[in-house]
Amino acid sequence: RKEVEQDPGPFNVPEGATVAFNCTYSNSASQSFFWYRQDCRKEPKLLMSVYSSGNEDGRFTAQLNRASQYISLLIRDSKLSDSATYLCVVSHNNDMRFGAGTRLTVKP
């Protein structure tokens, strides 16, 4: 079993749609959680950290369920510029493990 698992997609959604990505992790001792965004042939960039109580940043909402070892990312009112691969990242003692990513394409 992979340490961090994500649905690879692709998710193809129209502009304005709401889309949700899920991620599960195997190490119950994991301490920190993140979502990174990676555009084609570019480096990953931090989208947002994920806090236990859940957190929101504009159109993006992240949730963490430690009991189920599950993380989610919700994107509301999708924009064309949201098209990218979204990487779920789980960290234990500063050792970060990346999921393979979920690919999103937002279409006009």
Next chain:
Amino acid sequence: DTGVSQNPRHKITKRGQNVTFRCDPISEHNRLYWYRQTLGQGPEFLTYFQNEAQLEKSRLLSDRFSAERPKGSFSTLEIQRTEQGDSAMYLCASSWVGGAKETQYFGPGTRLLVL
């Protein structure tokens, strides 16, 4: 630009040759990481440094791979006797450890193609 930089951005080499990549982290960051990423996968951890000390190496890092960070600033990753399976994007990331939550910032990567 005060972000993480990597050189070269692209490298094409023949099987059996040695290659060396360089990473310049964000100047105040004390940790530096190397990752490898292949198509359709997330970045895979290779090794990391805290200042000049190499604290962890993945089992992915075979004897042909060596990394250094001699003065705790820039780092180099060398691959000896390259193989076609080494073709990948090599990403460097840096972070500051000491705050509440460590965040890693990535460089643009070096894309290696071994023919």
